[in-house]
Amino acid sequence: MNIDTLMLMRDEIFLTAIILLMLIGEILLPIAKKKWLIHIGLLLFLIYTIQSFFPQKTGELFGGSYQTYPLVHFFKAILAVGVLAILLQSVEWIEEELLPYDFTAEFFILLFSSLLGLNFMMSAGDFLMFYLGLELSTMPIIALAAFEFFNRKSIEAGVKFIMLASVSSAILLFGVSLIYATTGSIYFDVIKTNMALPLMEIIGLVMIFAGIGFKISLVPFHFWTADVYEGAPTVISNYLSVISKGAAVFVLMTLLFVTFSTFGAHWDYILYGIAILTMFIGNLFAIRQKNMKRFLAFSSIAQAGFILLALLSHDKMGVQAIVFFLLIYIFSNVAAFGVVHIISLKAHTENMDDYNGLYSTNPRLSWVLMLALFSLAGIPPIAGFFAKFFLYAAAASKGYYILVFIAVINVTISLYYYLLPVRAAFLRRSENPIPKIHTDIYSKISFVAIVIGLLVLGLYSGVFEYISQISNIF
């Protein structure tokens, strides 16, 4: 192994270096200058994000434990952009809530570690690396969920999260051991060739699916979602709903499409059923929510159900639909959560009724919120419409017309509740609306970039064509 081959895991090495630098910074900087850490962290992560867009070779390391190929590299870059956007939105929160307790460095280190875990998980070539990455991504985020230790709800979120994450990890590990028992290997390649499809393997897959489904919040593994999203700091809810979920979907996709591709018919009806359940449960609960964070939590559950549509296709069309959808979904949800975050931080409310008359005082925030929710709902010509359309197309191409029809019904339901906050902000009048909020420059940059991204991705086909080019992972 030389430096060249080691550079295959450039992203992870870079990220580790940043974590170490932050750690050193935390030790060296005096208390009064801890504020610098925010800027150092942002700057380092910006560099990481930029480098992640440089091309990467295809190859593997550690005897196949670690793999990289264009699609996974591209997806890491998307996640980096998402995290960068979240970080930009959270600068003010860090200054207000974390700096006084001297928790700045911890926040960055934990968040970057979680991202590092996701990167390893996505690049994993065997179950060991996969599991290590999964845990590395989960544990720091549990700590972050409980970060506002003065807030009871935050603590509650942390406790619920760690308990349920443990249950799900246990089940996942049990599934992995069942697979190991029948195929005699933990390497994906070997598993694929040794698979003989006895019942035990299918049960193993069900358990692995449950473990990943926990991260994606598929029904019935979704119960933690709303409580944790609501209790955790909004920044962390944002991270959980897009970054962590996106990576988990990616992993589920590669596992189902490549490693367990032979399961096909023995398995698809489960996905079919879970897709319907997830869409309906997510939507039906989202309708009733008055708390914006819980609302977005259930909306993100429903969105996960739509992704399953394309998982049924088992072909390149499904891959490109999923990756494109995740890209748009990350953009839209980061924007929606960002608005909720800023309002929660400045006006100390997460209640939808308090959003009444938001447009009269904060027109620009209202526009961002509207755009994000329209994108989530899939209203043309915003990017979200095309993203959903490709998902349907992928499912329809394999003849799942009834499922697509059910999905369309669900989109209709979702349209109703996505319009509720928009109606509150634009049409409802209020005696005392949320006062004018002055957002800091970082949040502004983040919002402007996201809005441009949403509009451009909806109208410019270049990105989709690129994804389509690198989607051949079989």
Added chain:
Amino acid sequence: MDTFDYIYLIPLIPLLMFLFLGFTARKIKEPVSGYLGTAGLLAVFILSYYTAYKYFFADGLVDGKYQQIRVMLKEGWIHFTDKLAIDIGIIIDPISVMMLVVVSTVSFMVHIYSLGYMHKDPGFSRFYAYLSLFTFSMLGLVLASNLFMIYIFWELVGVSSYLLIGYYFEKPSAVAASKKAFIVTRFADMFFLIGILMIGYFGQSFDFMTLNSESTISMLNSWIANHQVASFLGLSVITWALILIFIGGMGKSAMFPLHIWLPDAMEGPTPVSALIHAATMVVAGVYLVARLFPMYYHIEGGAALRVVAVVGAFSALFAAIIALTQEDIKRVLAFSTMSQIGYMMMALGVSGFDGYEGLGYMAGMFHLFTHAMFKALLFLVAGAVIHAVHSNFMKDMGGLHKYMPIASWTFLIAALAISGIPPFSGFFSKDEILMAAWEYNKIIWFVGFIVAGMTAFYMFRLYFRIFHHKDTQYEHPPHDAPANMSFSLIFLAVMTMAVGFISFSEYISASLKPFHSHIHWGSPLVIGSIVIALVGIGAAYLMYYKETEYPQKVAAAFGTTYKWAKNKFYVDELYMYVTHKIIFDKVSKPIAWFDRYVIDGFMNLLGVTTLGIANRIKFLQSGRLQDYAMYFVSGVVAIIIIVIYYK
């Protein structure tokens, strides 16, 4: 041959002017915006006359035939199929150059006239912006080199006409009129579009030069002869396409039965009526038929052209009868316009193609040209009178001759011209139309002949009742219009007297080859038409020069007919009945009921059900950790059981 590359400037200048005035309408005030708009139009005016000079006297005529020059701005703008594409181009041939002169002259005069007429109007700058937009659209329509471009400008003309009719948007009647004009013409344009697509499909081109070429026409005719294309009611589908295109023209040119918008459109400012509803937009239909004249004439033996002739003749008569009875001077002029355009359509309809046989085509174009001048003049005088008297109705006028001599004299010139008294311009063009009609069909000629008499009568009824008739006492003594308005009147009066002497057949003909035509002074036809005009004028003199009892007696003698004519033969009411009582009540309402109660009801049911279910399952999200873990594990177990069961 010299090039016409600069030609795109002619429509471009008003477009830029519109954009500039439109964006700065709140900043630039009267009269600067008016001067700017007028200066832009002056440039267009000069360029148009230069083009006309260059085309007719220098470059146009090659080997005894006028060239059709196509200036291509963008080839293959939109591709439908490999063969069928839309270009952006400009066509220069005798009729488009003639229309350039008409549009730029009238528009320029209207621009100058409006400086006075719109004085102190709060929307002064907006008015000039709209005028520029309209002029741009109309020039584009005239210069368009293919059917699709003409359609684009056709709609733009419709929009700018809508804006100008509804200029006084605080007046409900103006708003209603603008909507009516837009909807009626738009309704006609639907047929126009279908016709365009059909012609494009069969002719494999939208380009006028290609469509009018002998090869295309003979190809289509051979298809018709061999029954290779469908037919309907004995006419081939290609003829029907031409009729559909003509329906589009009927909408814009206010031919029966699509004329109902034109009288109402008089709600707009009077200079607008002069520009749009007398000289330019309303003749777009005539221009369209003339543009495609080779197709109309040759396809299936000119079946579509016969429709044009009949519709034109009927509209001419129909409108003339109504014009006899109207009291509002602008409405008299509106129906007169409709009648005269019917005349032009009729002229095209009765025309042959080659040489002297193409007299009707030439006469139609000639009449378009002369009519534009004197009808614009009539409207502008009417505007000056309305401006002075503050009323549209003849009963409030009378004896204005001594107060407004310029208006009176110019009106008299225009009235003599439209009545067909030599040597004024209308005589020449009208006489040639009647001559062409005589050779085509005696009934059509007779209709034209009667209409000529009626025209003379109602125009002089108008003249006498406004300027003589009685001595009305005015609160503020009216006086002649200010210099800028009077200038336009005098200029157009000079044009009205002069243009009749142009030997039009030297320049304009259906086959593009010049021919000779001259008035046979001694022939009974010419004498007859002068006599009928004089009879009309004489009758008007007897009845209206002084206040007499004749009008009531004549009206009583005609009884019901008079009442019907005065109410415009109840065509408006018929439309109201069809749209409200039949379409709205019998079709729209049941559909609306179905939408409200069945479709919406079903949707509401879905909504209520969804909310109900959401309420029932809320216990699942209890917030208790042990429940969540239990659901999680039971979920896994349930899936495993299903898998085992199905395996």
